[in-house]
Amino acid sequence: MLNIVQIGAIGHYAYALPTARKYNMKFSGITFPHAEDGRERAMRNLARFGFEPHIYEDWKEMLEVEKPDIAVVNTVMAKNGEIAQAALSMGISVFCEKPVATTLDGLFALENVYYEAKARYADRNLCFAGMFGIDYLPHFETAYRFVKAGGIGEVRLANAQKSYRMGNREAFYSDREQYGGTIPWVAIHAIEWVERIGALRPMTVMAYGSTACNAGNGTMEASTLCVFGCEDGKMASVSADVMRPKMAPSHDDDRLRLVGSEGVLEVRGGRVFVIDKDGEREIPLVQTETELFEEMILEMQGKGKCRVSAEDTFLATRTALLARESEDTGNLMEIKSI
């Protein structure tokens, strides 16, 4: 029986619950390190799945006492990387909210710890997965499969978009130090699509951001825009804003347009459109067979691989953090591997 614990309740921990139930996991402990980790709501959500974990005050103590197989890490973003590092060093697989690090140094440390732990605990399939649950939505999975099957040839140009309603945000979103900023927090999804679905490899980035119209949310950028020069002369733009009007028909307006050597694919409004040698058409959506967290469990059991790998997560995080550095410095940034 897999033993699972949870640290924090700010992010998408709910992704884990159906699978934890399905696999009859032991949900042994939970802890709420940040004042805004919604304790009551999380305990209610867990109870709905039949889980009544022991509440710890200290996450380190919890990891030492419970020695779990898996830690779900989703307290305030600036803390998640440090917690993930501690868990990985103990041989615990980590399901982590994005951004998995909010500084380049933190990301560097996390990557090192991950690869060291993978080697040290070679007897188990130690996993690290970012909460990129959006990639499991049918439209993005459909786009991924179509592009991977060569449907539009080689992608040369990508335009990606995230647009959210502001909604009511916890106070920590007013402090960019705590959640990482709008590029690592929101744009990162679109960056990850460009990299994983479009197979583009960003080499340079120029980015802009502005706090104007942020509804009083302190240092949160309401609008951001990044352009990436990619390997082999390819290119991508990522537009991310939190300015979608309240009365919009949906919370988000996720889009991805990929211009390939053999056609153009577009994700828009939860649908997928293709123009190729056969003309323009909407393509039928495929359903993902397994959810994000279940895929991670299967990978731990040696039965598969998360479609968003640890490497994908690290790459998207590095790209997002360097984009933020461009935004902050006004300089064109190079995106180097560690």
Add this chain to the structure above:
Amino acid sequence: MLNIVQIGAIGHYAYALPTARKYNMKFSGITFPHAEDGRERAMRNLARFGFEPHIYEDWKEMLEVEKPDIAVVNTVMAKNGEIAQAALSMGISVFCEKPVATTLDGLFALENVYYEAKARYADRNLCFAGMFGIDYLPHFETAYRFVKAGGIGEVRLANAQKSYRMGNREAFYSDREQYGGTIPWVAIHAIEWVERIGALRPMTVMAYGSTACNAGNGTMEASTLCVFGCEDGKMASVSADVMRPKMAPSHDDDRLRLVGSEGVLEVRGGRVFVIDKDGEREIPLVQTETELFEEMILEMQGKGKCRVSAEDTFLATRTALLARESEDTGNLMEIKSI
């Protein structure tokens, strides 16, 4: 009776013909400076409107002999600026294909000549208009009016797109020196929307371009991407490609998304969509009362003003040429006024 001449036949001279007919102009001369100026086709098109101009071999001689009120200038782009300068210095109004200059020096010279000529021929309304006919399409005029009326508040973020089918291009498009490159030739439209419709003022630009997948068209970029940092922390992206598949339902896929303080407006597929405090809806299209060239004639007669002014044309050209410089040098460029 207004006297009109035409120089070259590569561009959108046809914009001028209905108005030239309507105003009973004397179409006195035409000349074809470039080998690829389609002489026979142009003469057929003019004849259809009842015009049978004298064919000159030399455009300078034609301007001196005919002393026209208006010159329609649309030979190969790299030549248009020089011809426009000569005409303006003689007090002749110019209707000019875009880009109106293909080098920054050329643009600088053209602007100077224009302002000098405006002062020297203060007795007439000397006009200079770029062939931005797309702005007169109902969807762009509708967007313009909605935004100007404050419909989405202050625009903070713009995403603009031009996507063309490659089609069969004249040979000179294989030589970027001659047509200016894909940014000054195609992306310039989207740049002009961002500036005139979105009221954004670009201050810095980072741009990328690639000749991959250009169907053998030499130095023509098939894909380009620009990001602009604008005044007051606003921002814009402009994606322009010539990779729209042959079987696409239309030649172009023009788009403009403007994210404002009070709503989001989008031009897509010849339609205009708005999301604001009243929710999401398509807004009815308005028709422009006068065509581009007729507006220029009315301005010459002191009866109005071209919606795309000489200043708008110069600004979009400067922005496009600096974007191309960023593309070529790999450097972030500042966009300065002259």
